[in-house]
Amino acid sequence: MTDATANNVPASSVHGGSLLSQNVRTRRRNAAERRFRLYGVIAIGLSVAALLLLVSSVLNNGVSAFFQTYAKVEVMLDPEVLDPKGNRDPAEMSKVTTIGYGNLMKDAFPAALQKAGISVEGITDKEIGDMLSKEAPAQLRNRVLADPDLLGQTIEYWALATGRIDGYLKGRVTMASAELDSNVSPAQLRLADQMREADMLETRFNWDFITFPDASELRPEAAGLGVAIIGSAYMMLIVLFLALPIGVAASIYLEEFAPQNRLTDIIEVNISNLAAVPSIVFGILGLAVFINYAGLPASAPIVGGLVLTLMTLPTIIISTRAALKAVPPSIRDAALGVGASKMQSVFHHVLPLALPGILTGTIIGLAQALGETAPLLLIGMVAFVRDYPSWPVDGFFEPASALPVQVYNFTTRGDPGFVERASGAIIVLLVFLLCMNLLAIWLRRKFERRW
Amino acid sequence: MTSVKFTVSALAVIAASATMASARENIQTAGSSTVLPYATIVAEAFGENFDFPTPVVESGGSGAGRKKLCEGVGENTIDIANSSSRISQSDIDLCASNGVTEIMEVRIGYDGIVFASDINGAEFAFTPADWFNALAKDVVVDGAVTANPNTSWSQVNANLPEQEIMAFIPGTKHGTREVFDDKVILAGCEESGAMAVFAEANGGDEEKAEEMCTALRTDGVSVDIDGDYTETLARIDANKNAIGVFGLSFYQNNTDKLKVATMSGVTPSTESIASGEYPVSRPLFFYVKNAHLGVIPGLQEYVEFFVSDDMAGPNGPLADYGLVSDPELAATQEMVASGTPMGPLQ
Structure with missing residues (x-):
């Protein structure tokens, strides 16, 4: 304390002010802070206004x-x-x-x-x-x-x-x-x-x-959304059942077991790169590999699901690794210290603690995949499909549409009656996304632990 | 042990998916976005009235559809390509090299291409020459080839309103663009006599002259629309001075927003196109892979249903939507019933 006052006295005397009245530098500093706050408020105001504009125009057109x-x-x-x-x-x-x-x-x-x-x-x-x-x-x-x-x-x-x-x-x-x-x-x-x-x-x-x-x-x-909703749901199921286990297994291995060497470094860099690859590239890949080479049917949720899985994997791996990293090393050390094996320490202690983060990442990845249109253009999902696909697993191989694709389809139609239906489809899509994001928030709140 | 089990089950899943993949029950078609509405109308009615599943109709453009058709024979390739322009020799060669040797060409009717502007705008009466002089990169002024100087329609033709030239034309991936280039720009080039001047400038090379005719200006006066007619309509809504190129059926569904222009004095309608008076029209086709007839359930029935009088006839739903019914429909029906593949292109 004495040091602080001792330091303060010469500082204020240098600038010739008292503690009660602000000198020029303090005023400038405070003004800069006020300005920054104002910028922040303006930025938030602009984004809220843009969001309101978007939502209100969609609701305005689509509720009917x-x-x-x-x-x-x-x-x-x-x-x-x-x-x-x-x-x-x-x-x-x-x-x-x-x-x-x-x-x-x-x-x-x-x-x-x-x-x-x-x-x-x-x-x-x-x-x-x-x-x-x-x-x-x-x-x-x-x-x-x-x-x-x-x-x-x-x-x-x-x-x-x-x-x-x-x-x-x-x-x-x-x-x-x-x-x-x-x-x-x-x-x-x-x-x-x-x-x-x-x-x-x-x-x-x-x-x-x-x-x-x-x-x-x-x-x-x-015109309705039945087939599109089923198609989207099937694709999300496929993504969930493929991307979650593969992504979590890959990240646990990379984070907890893999040796730190050049190979794992390369893998890590590539995963980050993969996350930044434009989604249309995955569509081209899906067309070449799954349809032309593997002979899977076009317009089917299985192909869409596989393509979206590839797209979602990096997101899940990155968020899972972040969640695993956030678990304090003391938990691992304590588990190892009482004689647990490496695997026991990971599966009994680290993974449960990282679960909320993993689930949040997965749901956000799924939400991203749900709204993805570009890769589906190339694998024949942008199609006029009127027959409902049957129950899984057979239904995965039958033609279906997807929600974002249906929005696109409706907007290309000549009859003005489709305009409201495109906006209506956007509302349904937004409701789905909102539900998924709410679920992610709820899971995080429920299972989150702080240290 | 567990890893062995896992491998076996994974293989089983793959095998199961492979067998399921090979049993396709629905017809798959792809291609022109101009034919798409007609194909969906037929597919819908087909699904309702027959015991076969509703065919899946994809869009993507005429060229892309024909390429997909030519990818080969087998259940993971499409059965029908919808096309708003005739198949080209290069497509036929591609098909042949992939084993698709027999293709059936089915003409479903005719479609008009109309020029329309905002409903509250001025009236236009065009000739192909007006369009050439408005949009070509080089035009002929006083017998000399010069870069297009025109900025308003009245400069192109004194009878046209004094309105800034602004045109939304279909992008090059559309079959409609081919017809526009061929029947409007090229026809206008010949009509205005510019073709002869271009040929002279190129030492009598007609091909070069044609190329010069169809080269459009790139100074923002002519805008390529790669999307659908809905995009063109939205652009006209935003720019009331613009003139857009539409399909007749699209215009007929939006007559409360668009004012149509006459071409060479003829108002576009299904009647004037059927009689051949309206100059800018083209046949619409679909191409069937004959190797799939009898393999994909319902394919033969679908093709026959498409060209039946109930669908493609003058009082059918396709005509309601704007298709100009083919006067030679009976011949097409006969050809389809016997599954005659198309001969070489003339």
Whole structure:
């Protein structure tokens, strides 16, 4: 203490100030600190603003994808049309295509409207029929084939409305734009207004967006994320089951057992290099090795999973090694000191303590892999896939899509109805990422130990 | 002992995956992003109405699709390549060297290429010569070859509005670009008489003259769009003075945002393209690997379904989406039914 005061006195006297009033240097120093804090606040403010802008624009465009418009149609399921042979055999009945069902609905719809007291003057029957989605006959057909007893009955059926009618109820399509639009007419929109008043047209929550497969450009209203979510989930499973054991084993060996020599140095440098390799390179590798050489099927989650495993491995190895390094040497020394073998000390003491760090690294690696699109472009995952893959392990080898790829696919479509679906898919992807990151934080909090 | 077990189980897993890999049940197609929407519409309807799985449709560009088709025969290669331009001799040679000897060429219909600008912008009535004079690197002014000096459409043609020249054209990987180069730029080059001047300047070398015709200016007036038409639309949205090149079907789905220009006095529509009046159109194809017919379940049925009247006919869903139906569809149906491979290119 005395030293400090002794030192301070000459210092302040040199600058000719007292402790109570700030001299020029102190003022400058404090000003610099205030400036730095201000810069920090500005930086955080900018990033928060950018994030808010991004999230709000995605939400703004995408929330509507979770709602969908349906129209009520009363259809008389005419057995003469739908089962010409009259034997109620689904195999025979499947000869009637969706075109046949479509015509049935198009005939039934104007009649049902008139029955409900809605005037259909000034609009042709074709225009009325065109308000229903082309997906609707397909759904009706599946329903009839599953339950042939429906034939001959008049059923009330909520059919998907087309993307344009749906857009009108959501405010995307207006009377003014319909004037110019070759796919919808103002007369159809006026009819939609009348139907809404008669409770024959309503917008409800759209689970089908999560569960349905992709759809062609003629029916944006029926496009969903089902296959993409399954494909992404399968790939994440493959990455988890391959990258975690391999990555952890490699890092434990490198960190705890490997001799320090030139070879391990080279390996270490290469792992760091691998982490920095652009992901598209892994896609090229996947195409050359897994598809062309090993003969694995294109567009399948197994290939995507293997490619993403290669991409995620370095991340997992690096974070695992960091977690192992963070375990104090005293733990190892104590274990060895009471007679544990090297392996026992690692597996009984070091690894459990490093586990939260390893899990965090793994989940962050997985989250990164979940959002990866570039390598999937090359291995055929950017495809129109409508059949759900079956359960693992068979499903790993069947075609599937992936969430980020589905976003990309939706953005390349011509129909404006796909814009909201692309944003909706982004929302789903972000929710998945958020969940994974929350899990990582929770695991770290729960198992973390400080020394 | 454990290591032996591990090796054996690892081998078993690999063997199992190999057997599973060899049993492909779905049709795989790849190629042109112009054909993609049509192929997805057919694939969807096929999956609904037949007992076969829905075909998988990849995009990636016409050239890339044909290369993939030519990679060889076998279940890990694709069955069908969609293409917005005709297969080239180099593709056929590549195919032959990889054992793909029999390819069936199926023409599904025609597609128009339209020029469109922002809905609130000025009206345009183009001729191919206007496009050549607006976008070519070198043009002919007063009989002499000079670097393109034009900055506004009215300088190109006094009848056009006084609007800065700004064009978004498809990138070179697109089949659409070939048609644009061929039917607009090259045709305009000939029409305006620049071709003859270029040939003269090159000592009568026609090929060099054609090269000069299709060399586009690089001063930022003509922008290559490597993405899809949605990107072109977004760029026009941001730059209201620009004119973009679109497929007819894309335009028909976005008539509330785009104003279409006439070409040589003809408004593009399925009718004017079918009658041959509208000059900028091209046939759309897909190429089937005949060796896969009868091996991949449903391939023959899919191909027949694609060109059936229910799909590709004038009242089918493909025509609804903007495909110009092929007047010779019946001949194509016959060819597909008998699986006739294509002959050598003329």
